[in-house]
Amino acid sequence: xxxxxxxxxxxxxxxxxxxxxNIRLIAxxxxxxxxLVREVTAPRVKERFANVCHGNVxxxxxxxxxALNFLLHDSLDGGGTVALQADPQGKTYGSALLxxxxxxxxx
Amino acid sequence: MHRRFTTIRLxxxxxxxxxxHGIQGRPATDSYKVSISYSAGFKSTGQVAYAWPDALxxxxxxxxxxRERLDRPGLRFDAVRSEYLGAxxxxxxxxxxxxxxxxxxLPEVVLRFGVRSEDRAAVVxxxxxxxxxxxxxxxxxxxxxxxRPRVEDVVAYWKTLIPKSEAAPEVTI
Numbered sequence: 163x164x165x166x167x168x169x170x171x172x173x174x175x176x177x178x179x180x181x182x183x184n185i186r187l188i189a190x191x192x193x194x195x196x197x198l199v200r201e202v203t204a205p206r207v208k209e210r211f212a213n214v215c216h217g218n219v220x221x222x223x224x225x226x227x228x229a230l231n232f233l234l235h236d237s238l239d240g241g242g243t244v245a246l247q248a249d250p251q252g253k254t255y256g257s258a259l260l261x262x263x264x265x266x267x268x269x
Numbered sequence: 270m271h272r273r274f275t276t277i278r279l280x281x282x283x284x285x286x287x288x289x290h291g292i293q294g295r296p297a298t299d300s301y302k303v304s305i306s307y308s309a310g311f312k313s314t315g316q317v318a319y320a321w322p323d324a325l326x327x328x329x330x331x332x333x334x335x336r337e338r339l340d341r342p343g344l345r346f347d348a349v350r351s352e353y354l355g356a357x358x359x360x361x362x363x364x365x366x367x368x369x370x371x372x373x374x375l376p377e378v379v380l381r382f383g384v385r386s387e388d389r390a391a392v393v394x395x396x397x398x399x400x401x402x403x404x405x406x407x408x409x410x411x412x413x414x415x416x417r418p419r420v421e422d423v424v425a426y427w428k429t430l431i432p433k434s435e436a437a438p439e440v441t442i
Contacts, residue, residue, distance in 0.1 A: 180426060226277055239350070244425050246314060246350040246383030247358075254359035261360070 163265045171266060172198055174256030181241035182233055183252030185259055189228040198230055199223060201264035207232050210262055300430040309425035310347065311392040314383035315399045315418035320409040324378040325356045327407035331380050334406050338398050344391040346384045354379035385423065392420050
């Protein structure tokens with residue numbers, strides 16, 4: 163097992179749904195999907211976004227697409243037009259998640 | 270028709286080609302989504318850029334000054350937020366702040382400052398605080414060129430579902 167930056171295993175896109183941020187994490191290779199499922203759990207994502215996410219984190223598994231979808235409730239400073247933050251749509255949250263360090267059995 | 274992402278099958282179909290198949294749908298639901306906008310006060314955001322050296326420290330000092338200037342007259346805000354573009358703004362978490370030795374050498378950092386309030390006068394007062402900050406606050410600062418930040422109406426958004434039986438769709442051209 164190696165400690166590795168999540169960006170080596172996956173890429174991500176994110177955006178807003180009201181005051182919710184939606185992060186899609188997609189394995190770069192099908193064989194990495196199981197590592198994502200094991201390492202990138204809803205509680206760990208919640209911990210990662212503790213400063214901005216004041217609600218639950220829900221995780222949805224899309225094994226057919228080798229992807230995970232996360233919904234971060236109450237995470238966009240009120241959302242859309244209300245938010246004061248520089249990124250009211252959470253477009254950069256995906257890359258924030260990719261900074262996470264995970265344990266992986268890859269070379 | 271609702272397409273279900275969990276039913277999509279991916280298949281490698283040669284260089285730069287992917288075949289998608291097996292996609293199943295479900296019938297439309299018996300509800301409509303309703304998007305409602307409502308007036309929710311006022312907001313304004315302004316930004317000024319601090320240049321090397323110690324750009325982040327200067328921006329942080331400016332933030333302290335600005336907050337004190339807004340506190341003193343007892344202005345009431347629903348939200349006050351400062352961010353440091355170029356140092357940590359996007360990822361919004363302490364882990365994203367550059368280490369001190371790197372922070373000291375950043376070419377520039379933009380202090381982005383925003384307020385929101387039901388009280389328009391408080392927001393207007395905020396917009397008048399940027400110029401004094403530039404003129405008498407930490408040096409090597411720019412961003413005053415476009416004048417005072419604008420005061421914006423906040424149009425907030427609320428969504429819900431209603432039964433289709435409650436609505437009679439009609440299109441007029």
